[in-house]
Amino acid sequence: MALTAEDLRDLVALLQAHPEWRKVLWALLASEEVLRMPTELADLRxxxxxxxxxxxxxxxxxxxxxxxxxxxxxxxxxxxxxxxxxxxxxxxxxxxxxxxxxxxxxxxxxxxxxxxxxxxxxxxxxxxxxxxxxxxxxxxxxxxxxxxxxxxxxxxxxxxxxxxxxxxxxxxxxxxxxxxxxxxxxxxxxxxxxxxxxxxTERVDRVERRQEDHSRDLGQLKSMRLEALYTEKPAALFRPLLRRAIVVPDVRKMEILEEAEAAGRITEEEVDRAAPLDALVEGFHRREDRRVVLAVEISWQGTTKDVARAAERAAIFARALEAEVIPVVAAKELTAPARRMARARGVWWLQDGRAFAPQEIPEEGPGEDEVETPT
Structure with a gap:
C-alpha cells in the first residue's frame, strides 16, 4: 500500500509524542557516512x-x-x-x-x-x-x-x-x-x-564540502515534499486565502501562457520566465465573493529570489489572464531580506496554515539568504 500524506502526518505525530524514536529513525534513514561525520569532525578538531x-x-x-x-x-x-x-x-x-x-x-x-x-x-x-x-x-x-x-x-x-x-x-x-x-x-x-x-586543511575542507552537499540535498528534498503537499491538498493548505482552491494543471498553465503570447499580451521570453511557476491556484476570496488567482512559489526556506520570482511571474500571469493575480510565497520560513522585499513588493507569505499580508509580515527572521532551493 502506498504511503499517503495522512500516514506521514501520523508518523510525525508519533515522533513528536516519542522523541526517543527519532534517533532510531535517523539511524535507518541516514547513511553511515553522515552518521560518522560528527565524530570525524571532532577528531579533526x-x-x-x-x-x-x-x-x-x-x-x-x-x-x-x-x-x-x-x-x-x-x-x-x-x-x-x-x-x-x-x-x-x-x-x-x-x-x-x-x-x-x-x-x-x-x-x-x-x-x-x-x-x-x-x-x-x-x-x-x-x-x-x-x-x-x-x-x-x-x-x-x-x-x-x-x-x-x-x-x-x-x-x-x-x-x-x-x-x-x-x-x-x-x-x-x-x-x-x-x-x-x-x-x-x-x-x-x-x-x-x-x-x-x-x-x-584539505581534509577539513572536504568534510565541510560534504556537509554543504548534504545540507543542500536535504533542503531540496524538503522543498520538493512541501511542493507536493501544497499541490496534493490545495483546498486545505490554501484555505487561509481561498475557498474551494484548486491547482491549475501544468498543461492548462502552459495553454494560458501560449494563448496570451499569441494574442500579444506577453512575449516569448516572458512565457519562458513564467512557465516554471510552482503553482497557479484558483479559488474564491475568503472575505469577498469573487474569484481570485494566486501565483505561488513554494520553498522550504523562502529567500529574496523566491519573492522576486513570485512577484515577476504573478505580473506576467496577470497580463496573460487579464485579471488580478496575487503573488504568494509558501514557505516554512522567510529570511529577513526576503521579508523586507515581500513587504516592499506586495507579496503574501503562506506559512503552515497562516497567511500574512505584505504589511503584516514580521520583521524577525534569519539574517541572511541561505542556499537557494531549485524551483
Missing part, C-alpha cells in the same frame, strides 16, 4: 588543536635555543674584546720600554763619544777613563741583556696572543656551524608542519 600546541611548543624551543646562542656569542665577543684590550695595553707597555731603551742607548753612545774625546785630550787620565769605559761597557751589557729579556717576553706574549686568537676563531667557527645546522633542522621541521597543516 582535536588533531588540529594538538598540532597547534605542538607547533607553539616547537616555536618556544627554537626561541630559547636562539636566545642561548645569542648569549653565548655575546659572552665570547665580550671576552675577546677584553683580551684584545689587555693585549693592546701590553703592546703599548712594550713599545714604551723599547722606546726608552733606544733613547738610553742613544744617550750612552753620545756619552761614550764625549768620553772618547776627553780621553784623546787628557792622556794623563787614561786609567780613569779606562775604568769609566769598563763601567760603561758593563752598563751597556746589562742594558742589552735587559733588552733581550724584554724582547723574548714580547715574543712569548705575542705567541700566546696568536694562540688565543686562533682558539677564539675556532670557537666562533664551531658556533656558526652549530647554528647553521640547527637552522637547517628548524627549516625542515617548519616544512613538515606546513605540509601537515596543508593536509589537515
Amino acid at each position: 582535536d588533531e588540529l588543536a594538538q598540532l597547534r600546541a605542538e607547533t607553539e611548543r616547537r616555536f618556544t624551543e627554537l626561541a630559547e635555543a636562539v636566545r642561548r646562542l645569542s648569549e653565548a656569542f655575546v659572552n665570547h665577543r665580550q671576552e675577546f674584546l677584553a683580551h684584545q684590550a689587555q693585549v693592546n695595553a701590553r703592546l703599548e707597555e712594550l713599545s714604551t720600554a723599547v722606546r726608552n731603551l733606544t733613547e738610553t742607548v742613544h744617550h750612552l753612545t753620545e756619552t761614550v763619544h764625549h768620553l772618547s774625546e776627553i780621553v784623546g785630550n787628557l792622556a794623563q787620565t787614561q786609567l780613569g777613563l779606562a775604568e769609566a769605559q769598563r763601567r760603561t761597557e758593563e752598563n751597556l751589557q746589562r742594558l742589552a741583556e735587559a733588552f733581550a729579556a724584554h724582547r723574548q717576553e714580547f715574543l712569548e706574549f705575542r705567541a700566546e696572543t696568536d694562540r688565543r686568537f686562533a682558539e677564539l676563531a675556532e670557537a666562533q667557527r664551531r658556533h656558526y656551524e652549530e647554528f647553521a645546522a640547527y637552522r637547517v633542522e628548524t627549516d625542515r621541521r617548519f616544512a613538515e608542519l606546513a605540509e601537515a597543516l596543508r593536509i589537515l
Whole structure:
C-alpha cells in the first residue's frame, strides 16, 4: 500500500509524542557516512588543536635555543674584546720600554763619544777613563741583556696572543656551524608542519564540502515534499486565502501562457520566465465573493529570489489572464531580506496554515539568504 500524506502526518505525530524514536529513525534513514561525520569532525578538531600546541611548543624551543646562542656569542665577543684590550695595553707597555731603551742607548753612545774625546785630550787620565769605559761597557751589557729579556717576553706574549686568537676563531667557527645546522633542522621541521597543516586543511575542507552537499540535498528534498503537499491538498493548505482552491494543471498553465503570447499580451521570453511557476491556484476570496488567482512559489526556506520570482511571474500571469493575480510565497520560513522585499513588493507569505499580508509580515527572521532551493 502506498504511503499517503495522512500516514506521514501520523508518523510525525508519533515522533513528536516519542522523541526517543527519532534517533532510531535517523539511524535507518541516514547513511553511515553522515552518521560518522560528527565524530570525524571532532577528531579533526582535536588533531588540529594538538598540532597547534605542538607547533607553539616547537616555536618556544627554537626561541630559547636562539636566545642561548645569542648569549653565548655575546659572552665570547665580550671576552675577546677584553683580551684584545689587555693585549693592546701590553703592546703599548712594550713599545714604551723599547722606546726608552733606544733613547738610553742613544744617550750612552753620545756619552761614550764625549768620553772618547776627553780621553784623546787628557792622556794623563787614561786609567780613569779606562775604568769609566769598563763601567760603561758593563752598563751597556746589562742594558742589552735587559733588552733581550724584554724582547723574548714580547715574543712569548705575542705567541700566546696568536694562540688565543686562533682558539677564539675556532670557537666562533664551531658556533656558526652549530647554528647553521640547527637552522637547517628548524627549516625542515617548519616544512613538515606546513605540509601537515596543508593536509589537515584539505581534509577539513572536504568534510565541510560534504556537509554543504548534504545540507543542500536535504533542503531540496524538503522543498520538493512541501511542493507536493501544497499541490496534493490545495483546498486545505490554501484555505487561509481561498475557498474551494484548486491547482491549475501544468498543461492548462502552459495553454494560458501560449494563448496570451499569441494574442500579444506577453512575449516569448516572458512565457519562458513564467512557465516554471510552482503553482497557479484558483479559488474564491475568503472575505469577498469573487474569484481570485494566486501565483505561488513554494520553498522550504523562502529567500529574496523566491519573492522576486513570485512577484515577476504573478505580473506576467496577470497580463496573460487579464485579471488580478496575487503573488504568494509558501514557505516554512522567510529570511529577513526576503521579508523586507515581500513587504516592499506586495507579496503574501503562506506559512503552515497562516497567511500574512505584505504589511503584516514580521520583521524577525534569519539574517541572511541561505542556499537557494531549485524551483
